[in-house]
Amino acid sequence: ARVQTLPKVFARTYASATGPHALVFLEHRDGAIDSGSLSALTAAKQLGGEVTGVLVGGPEQLKDVIPQAQKLDGLNTLLHASAAQYAAPIPETISPLLESLLSGSKYTHVVSAHSSSAKSLLPRVAAKLDVPAISDVTSVDHDSSSNATTFTRPIYAGNAIATVRASSNIPIKFFTVRSTAFKAAEASSAEAKASAIDAVEVTDPPTVHIKTEITKSDRPDLGVASRVVSGGRALKNAETFKATLEPLADVLGAAIGASRAAVDAGYADNSLQVGQTGKVVAPELYMALGISGAIQHLAGMKDSKLIVAVNKDPDAPIFQVADAGLVADLYDVVPELVEKLKQ
Numbered sequence: 001a002r003v004q005t006l007p008k009v010f011a012r013t014y015a016s017a018t019g020p021h022a023l024v025f026l027e028h029r030d031g032a033i034d035s036g037s038l039s040a041l042t043a044a045k046q047l048g049g050e051v052t053g054v055l056v057g058g059p060e061q062l063k064d065v066i067p068q069a070q071k072l073d074g075l076n077t078l079l080h081a082s083a084a085q086y087a088a089p090i091p092e093t094i095s096p097l098l099e100s101l102l103s104g105s106k107y108t109h110v111v112s113a114h115s116s117s118a119k120s121l122l123p124r125v126a127a128k129l130d131v132p133a134i135s136d137v138t139s140v141d142h143d144s145s146s147n148a149t150t151f152t153r154p155i156y157a158g159n160a161i162a163t164v165r166a167s168s169n170i171p172i173k174f175f176t177v178r179s180t181a182f183k184a185a186e187a188s189s190a191e192a193k194a195s196a197i198d199a200v201e202v203t204d205p206p207t208v209h210i211k212t213e214i215t216k217s218d219r220p221d222l223g224v225a226s227r228v229v230s231g232g233r234a235l236k237n238a239e240t241f242k243a244t245l246e247p248l249a250d251v252l253g254a255a256i257g258a259s260r261a262a263v264d265a266g267y268a269d270n271s272l273q274v275g276q277t278g279k280v281v282a283p284e285l286y287m288a289l290g291i292s293g294a295i296q297h298l299a300g301m302k303d304s305k306l307i308v309a310v311n312k313d314p315d316a317p318i319f320q321v322a323d324a325g326l327v328a329d330l331y332d333v334v335p336e337l338v339e340k341l342k343q
């Protein structure tokens with residue numbers, strides 16, 4: 001592992017020298033805190049100091065979310081700002097609020113999930129404060145005596161792990177968290193103190209929200225499912241993809257995933273792509289059916305606990321990471337497997 005010391009870029013200091021105090025940006029959807037934010041909270045707790053959460057949303061959206069957040073294990077204080085401008089999580093609109101919370105503040109770390117909005121929000125605020133942001137971390141270790149925090153993060157599509165140290169001359173350390181690397185925080189019996197804070201009005205936002213289109217599915221969410229059945233180019237077309245994978249996913253109670261080749265060819269929705277440019281998953285069981293195992297696909301699933309691969313080609317690279325591999329035609333194997341599982 002390579003240790004990279006981040007540059008000394010500050011003339012200013014923002015935070016006090018007392019123990020760590022993390023500000024965690026908590027995201028939510030449909031009245032529930034996102035699982036990625038629950039992992040970010042666990043990472044924040046591992047810093048070993050105080051943890052404050054911040055929630056933003058439209059006036060109606062936060063009603064159910066605030067009491068849930070207050071009960072989360074590891075959260076000491078909860079700040080919440082509600083305003084119509086926060087109804088959609090637009091980084092350009094939220095960043096002035098975070099900036100105002102951080103100016104002259106006690107916070108030493110700012111933490112979030114490595115989600116699509118937060119990975120735009122945190123670097124934006126960090127840049128305004130003249131500090132770096134460290135993305136997609138898989139471990140956190142804070143040393144209070146030196147006030148340095150050491151992170152690990154995968155690089156080169158997960159083929160190497162970089163160790164990055166943010167030293168004491170970085171007064172506020174921003175980082176986003178790979179959710180599969182940290183357990184989701186759970187509800188506890190304690191209740192964090194909640195305080196409403198004022199929104200920072202953005203009068204002429206550079207980005208406006210037009211509409212949200214979410215793929216509806218009764219299946220478990222791919223990002224958090226404990227079992228995933230994924231199909232590749234070998235699935236031929238959208239109809240065969242559905243007809244082959246759905247019965248197996250149904251019987252296993254699994255989410256469906258896809259390789260990029262399957263997504264690009266239109267067999268599966270974009271939201272199902274697993275890999276470097278798709279979702280990173282680490283389920284208990286990952287089944288790769290007709291997927292060759294390109295390095296970019298492995299980057300999204302190789303931390304799965306049990307990997308099962310079915311491929312006609314005995315030299316397919318997927319077999320190098322598979323715990324169980326079957327050299328066979330998936331069109332013979334999958335229907336037989338479904339029948340056996342039903343029994």
Ligand code: FAD
Nearest residue numbers: 232233234259260261275276277278290291292297312330
């Ligand atoms: P192929 O590589 O074509 O493999 C199909 C496999 O099916 C073969 O191994 C074949 O032996 C097997 N097969 C064929 N018929 C059968 C059958 N009847 N039964 C059993 N097996 C059969 N890819 C991703 O998946 N996710 C990413 O996020 C991603 N990001 C990328 C980012 C970049 C910058 C680049 C350059 C590439 C990225 N890719 C990604 C693409 C990646 O390199 C591969 O092209 C892709 O993963 C291949 O998909 P596949 O395995 O489905 O297809």
